[in-house]
Amino acid sequence: MAELSYREAIAAGIAQEMARDPMVYFIGEDIGAAGGVFKATVGLFERFGPDRVRDTPISEQAIIGAAMGAAMTGLRPIAEIMFSDFLATCWDMIANQIAKTRYMTDGQVALPLVIRTANGGGTRFGAQHSQSLENWAMAVPGLKVVAPSNPADAKGLLAAAVRDPDPVLFFEQKSLYGVKGNVPDGEHVDTLGSAKVLRDGKDCTIVALAAMVPKAMQAAEQLASDGIQATVVDVRSLVPLDTRTILGEVVKTGRLFTVEENPRLCGWGAEIASLAADECFDDLDGPIVRITTPHVPLPAADVLEDAAMPSVERIVATVRKSMR
Amino acid sequence: MAELSYREAIAAGIAQEMARDPMVYFIGEDIGAAGGVFKATVGLFERFGPDRVRDTPISEQAIIGAAMGAAMTGLRPIAEIMFSDFLATCWDMIANQIAKTRYMTDGQVALPLVIRTANGGGTRFGAQHSQSLENWAMAVPGLKVVAPSNPADAKGLLAAAVRDPDPVLFFEQKSLYGVKGNVPDGEHVDTLGSAKVLRDGKDCTIVALAAMVPKAMQAAEQLASDGIQATVVDVRSLVPLDTRTILGEVVKTGRLFTVEENPRLCGWGAEIASLAADECFDDLDGPIVRITTPHVPLPAADVLEDAAMPSVERIVATVRKSMR
């Protein structure tokens, strides 16, 4: 086990896959010599050269279109969209082209590609550089959607995404880039579509994703000292969704809380809540409560941003109040 | 009362507002002399002239950007995006610029504009011209979202949208364009953010939107003959959301079904389900069930498209099974 930061784990995951498969190519803005704006791709340019690690113009549609055209003709491209907010500038390519082409052609076209992007708030970048947009991708049939919460998952799920035969949107949480953790040595490949139970509790289930996972864990610790034993599930992959694990835990505890970094409406938490309200209804002992950012863009000032996003305190207070 | 088709009601609504307010301008592709691809804007060019009804190039970003720039400087533009699927080509303009600018500038910039778009399936246009994308808009803080189910609402809500001081995404359901209905004579202005109870039943509440409303109504009739009395609520406006009416009806009947044209994941139904599972939990008598298109793009062939979208039969069967 080596201790790596989340950003180092990303670079290690890309390197592992590029070394394994010569058909893996990596493109994006300032990813090459500069090592990426978030330094999550440091060393790749030097190791794999300018053909396989290629800087692009500021042309998000061309970046994603190029990845798509390459994927259908034999490459396994990884494309970086610098901030997930910019997915909007190439959303047609992602939601209408990449997501639908295999289906429309009844399987003639395969699209083994990964779109990596820096997601989420907490870094004071303001409303146009801080969104958590996993739900945009989750809402579109034909996209797989992954969002790791720690360095080991970052490497292992990225490797799995690159090996997956279908298009994967890979959300890297900006606020986690500096977080360190143990990452298995040697080749490390995880499994898409598997949630993880990080903590077992009998009273309620807290379901979280990405940067909300460590917050949920801390909240669970605090709740334990109040006598509330919370299970914490790290969703990890929104599509495919490991409903068996997630709903299984809901059934065990009878209570579900979701913690989302995105604004309130139509987040992934709503989907999971609606699944639980349908399929686990008889096992529910109380309301399903979603903890989200209010339905606003993230403000820039540190005090405002911190107060807007779900915090450990808010999770604790919400669960405590609802469990009374 | 005059009998108008949904498309005529749209044209009448635009005409009413353009006649009232000289600051209302209307732009889009082929909307002028051609009267629009769906003939929903026939007569406007002749009546208001080429300055106020203006054809654009195929440049969705420029269309929406122009509407935004005009709205912040004194006009009240209406912009047409021909098919809602094409919202993806200008999603940055909508989700990152229009939705966030008022907030980011703390209210310095006002954006009174309407984006009209033809939405939904049932017309055999295939996966890239048939999506129901209200949930994309609902997920973005800063956008109001409206989707009328009949000609009177189409005119009245469109007028309300034009008069609203904030940006409104106005989804016109393609499959309803030919549907006729009575529209009040003279000036007709409705209210955003108000749902309508179309039918009262004691056993369950069916919540629907746009083209799913007539289907829900038919389903309710059939269910009545089985002895199941269903309330039907037409949501009409997703943002603002009339939770008072919707959840009020859920509480009365104890059962909630939502009928969505969009694919399964993260639709507006999930949001409403999650609200009910939180706020009406103690009043629920059984699972909340969502009836949606499966999580696939809409296929082109008539038999496939019809089978993919929620049908009266599927609504009836789902409710019946769940109420047993």
Next chain:
Amino acid sequence: MRIKAPATGEVERATRLRLYQLMVELRDFEQRAYELFLENLVRGTSHLALGQEAIGAGYGVAMRADDYTFCTYRGHNHTLARGASMGAALAELMGRGNGMLHGKGGSMHLTDVKHGAMGSYAIVGAHLPIAAGAAWSAQVRKSGQVAVCFFGDGTTNIGAFHEALNLAVVWKLPVVFVCENNLYMEYTPIEAVTAVKHPAADRASAYGLESILVDGNDADVMYDIARQTIGKARAGGGPSLVEALTYRHGGHSRADPAQYRPEAEVREWLARDPIKVYRRRLLEAGIGEAEIGDIEARAQQKVDAATEEARGGAPARVDEIERQIWSDGSATWRN
């Protein structure tokens, strides 16, 4: 560069016969599609390219079997020109289970990957970057393949056009962008919404490319420019942008009677029908009426057979709906 028709004799006889045959087949196919629509057998929309056959045919004949074609919703011609099955195409238009996409795509999305027809794209502009991507793949795989991307005049005003052209030039990709300027977007004349007279040719310099404007109704011209531009791309010379002037004989889509077009304009262009023009040229070049008639008869037979095949198909199978989202064939999003 403004290309004129190559002198008679410069294009070989066999190639010419092939060009004529292909144009006639494309024409007959779309005429048939129109008839089936009138019979109410085509339920979805369709966008015919009647009158624009010389472009798809010129490139189709010049391309290598493993080259890539990317086209639009108006893509019957380009797809069939690569050798895709007419029967499967008609069946797809009719929503049949034996359709090219088993009913899931429809007229706007004809695709036949095994013939290099990499898809028909229905949102304006999207396929230009995608074609660049296929060319990038060919470049790094050193396969010698070329991607040819067809689109309309109206498409030159959307952002994706600009991004694709710039990227293709910067990366020197083996891709040929072919703008079929048929003078209209849907109903609006292209000149009413475009800053320059020639929407593609007048913009080539913005990407450091040569300005190429050609007669898109002349099959010899199209074949010639196809050879040149594909040859350049294959030789590592990078992309080209070609503007081919042409005209669609009918409306934008099946819903459009096309009454916005001046009668004289329609008349002029009908007189320049690429098939009529080319038939005359073949006769002038000494190819006999009998040989030409034979080609025409065979095209009819081929379309008739395709029609039978399509008509014979059962409706699309409902279980297709939840198939082929993913590579395992399923549409499963949960366990």
Next chain:
Amino acid sequence: MRIKAPATGEVERATRLRLYQLMVELRDFEQRAYELFLENLVRGTSHLALGQEAIGAGYGVAMRADDYTFCTYRGHNHTLARGASMGAALAELMGRGNGMLHGKGGSMHLTDVKHGAMGSYAIVGAHLPIAAGAAWSAQVRKSGQVAVCFFGDGTTNIGAFHEALNLAVVWKLPVVFVCENNLYMEYTPIEAVTAVKHPAADRASAYGLESILVDGNDADVMYDIARQTIGKARAGGGPSLVEALTYRHGGHSRADPAQYRPEAEVREWLARDPIKVYRRRLLEAGIGEAEIGDIEARAQQKVDAATEEARGGAPARVDEIERQIWSDGSATWRN
């Protein structure tokens, strides 16, 4: 057109003093912002335009009070050049409640509508169509206003650039697009990713526009081209696209030490510092050291006062979070 510096004396003395004053103020403001960042008082990101002052100043001085400015995340200069409060701007950078946007926008989104500063946009390219829209509004309202839109070299490769330019020309809008070519996008040299040498000037012809390339480090040149292009727009002559060559003295953002740039290049451009250059020119034109020193001292005082104002502000108020989504001041999405 390649514009040279107008002969000395062509720009009036008062205007020159105003240009110098504005440049010095902008410079001092951003230097101060940098110092506050080093003091850890600027929590968010920031993108300084040190070295690029002549462009914002030239246009700022040439604009009418009711004209519109649209700029980017690198927009302190352009916003302040319209008369926005320095104190409110610094406070915004520091996330204070007395900030220009009460802490909700941050450095990348400075906006002061009452001074015509219609916003700073942080997603590359988006504000070009928006500026066109403001110009459209001015046109139909017959207000005589002009919209000026500043952006970088890297922005010329994104689709929105293309769409905005085409629309502006077709509608003959009163908008001036000013490309500040500082040779780099973030860390990548613009020439490595662009099909033409001059990313804006070499593309003007694609929109039927004159090619305009100017020295962006010469305030007289910038003022002159500003007068010309704004004058043309105001007179109904339609849009212009200006490429102004310049250089940022520091990194792309506060996170960037800018080590990817050749030393010689940096040295050369520092020698062409627009403020140094202009100070010399003023002296040559007979303006005394005392008068110049006076301008400089007043700028320092203004920035000092602004700093005090900003430092004095309380942190942003948490109740701002759920305000001003809607025109009623609320963020209410349900009843």
